[in-house]
Amino acid sequence: MNQVIELLKSHRSIRKFTAEPIDQSTVDELVRAGQAAATSSFLQACTVIQVQDPAKRERLAACAGNQAYIAAAPTFLVFCADMKRHQLACDMHQAQMQSGFTEQFITATADAALFAQNVAIAAESLGLGIVYIGGLRNEIAEVAELLELPELVYPVFGMCLGFPDQSPETKPRLPLSVVLKQDRYDDSQDTAVIARYDEEVREYYRTRTGAAKVMSWSEQISGMLIKEARPHMLAFLQRCGFLKK
Amino acid sequence: MNQVIELLKSHRSIRKFTAEPIDQSTVDELVRAGQAAATSSFLQACTVIQVQDPAKRERLAACAGNQAYIAAAPTFLVFCADMKRHQLACDMHQAQMQSGFTEQFITATADAALFAQNVAIAAESLGLGIVYIGGLRNEIAEVAELLELPELVYPVFGMCLGFPDQSPETKPRLPLSVVLKQDRYDDSQDTAVIARYDEEVREYYRTRTGAAKVMSWSEQISGMLIKEARPHMLAFLQRCGFLKK
Structure with missing residues (x-):
């Protein structure tokens, strides 16, 4: 731009x-x-x-x-x-x-x-x-x-x-629809969108690090947030x- | 730069x-x-x-x-x-x-x-x-x-x-010495430096708004922070x- x-x-x-x-x-x-x-x-x-x-x-x-x-x-x-x-x-x-x-x-x-x-x-x-x-x-x-x-x-x-x-x-970010909402907070579609994004993140790690760390976004987040x-x-x-x- | x-x-x-x-x-x-x-x-x-x-x-x-x-x-x-x-x-x-x-x-x-x-x-x-x-x-x-x-x-x-x-x-900011410290927090000189900066802020308001609001930085801050x-x-x-x- x-x-x-x-x-x-x-x-x-x-x-x-x-x-x-x-x-x-x-x-x-x-x-x-x-x-x-x-x-x-x-x-x-x-x-x-x-x-x-x-x-x-x-x-x-x-x-x-x-x-x-x-x-x-x-x-x-x-x-x-x-x-x-x-x-x-x-x-x-x-x-x-x-x-x-x-x-x-x-x-x-x-x-x-x-x-x-x-x-x-x-x-x-x-x-x-x-x-x-x-x-x-x-x-x-x-x-x-x-x-x-x-x-x-x-x-x-x-x-x-x-x-x-x-x-x-650069690391792929969440799709825009998850992050930018109009007039009200509506996350009814977010789980489905995150599931697709998860594949993108997995692919990012796959191509970047070989098989060292191939984790989706939601896997990383959930693994982290079960801890104090x-x-x-x-x-x-x-x-x-x-x-x- | x-x-x-x-x-x-x-x-x-x-x-x-x-x-x-x-x-x-x-x-x-x-x-x-x-x-x-x-x-x-x-x-x-x-x-x-x-x-x-x-x-x-x-x-x-x-x-x-x-x-x-x-x-x-x-x-x-x-x-x-x-x-x-x-x-x-x-x-x-x-x-x-x-x-x-x-x-x-x-x-x-x-x-x-x-x-x-x-x-x-x-x-x-x-x-x-x-x-x-x-x-x-x-x-x-x-x-x-x-x-x-x-x-x-x-x-x-x-x-x-x-x-x-x-x-x-643009509004004048605090002098660098107040904001950037080396290796440890040392504010022993800050009150004196702020007093000089106060004059700069006063001058900023004086030239910008006439006499509408001619207050130093420390006056504004102290006036605000005595309140909840x-x-x-x-x-x-x-x-x-x-x-x-």
Whole structure:
């Protein structure tokens, strides 16, 4: 449709990078592009921690379930949802900040995600590759301690960045009819459509990996969702001052 | 730096649109660009409701605190965090889905936000303007009922799209040092930096609106955060099957 949309549609996660570093001036520019994203009520509730210390990188890689590319990537960023700076703003005016609302958790998390996606797109526009690292939430308390995050700040996800040393295919997405609805939520046709999509996903794995992992979408999802999902999360976030009411 | 980064950095919310409609084929393409964003564990947990029904648009505009441009915009999309389709996937395999985890709320909310930001950028690359509508969460239960959202689906925010009939300036963002930290969270200098930024924001309002609203960033934030933030949110989300544990 145009080059920007082509860029967006060509996204795939990159987990193997060349040794070429990313200039700090480029990292700064990526973060400025992130800042330009929309922000709920002008809150600007995202803080990025750039992790350069090799020992911290190793610890983060371990926290995320031994994803070695976290240690190896030229650049690693942690995107945090941050309501701490609003505490500073309130302190500047002797105002009593009301925190702990679920609404604030949503706005800060969404702010961090919009910000990060701008960083991802800016990076990809420069020929860099990226992968989001949600696995930091496996050991979120340790990550928060390692990065000295105060109350009212939590790490939403990380991102590895660098010049790609691999070229995986894009992964097929759900058919449009499942994802885009008109005027009301109607999923009466979705099971049948997902069943057809399942075959497409199976074919994707078949041609891409040989017989190593030939699983449909619904198989992957159901296999994952019969398990608990990071059950420590709510207690951790409440200790950080989020999701209390 | 390049045209994509220039595009990202030129974002500003557009609330006034020409009457020119957006072709459905373009809307479809925007949503496909949204789908191409990264998705946590391949969950694809975002559903978009395109609202065309004028009566529903009017109701949504009222829900969001009488933002008339919601009714008037050529296109209006509601981005929902959706774990319902994973219930379908589990049903296809007689698997017992474990839902209600805070972790799933984070992944679904982040998925919706990454998706929406791709839609926003794709739209802006075509010369369209957008504004996110978090105000839908003012009356989130009514929005969910109006769009017939089932359990495990919640509206994160809406988005107005159309060809701009205004050209506001971009809004100054926090200085980079507040937002980008090295290896650890250190905000010891932030209050002083914010105080300088406050003057920049004041100047922005002064030159843009005359004397109508000349407030610094920290004044706006502290004025907002002394109030409760949509205190109905947690109970609503728990009724939808989210944030139970």
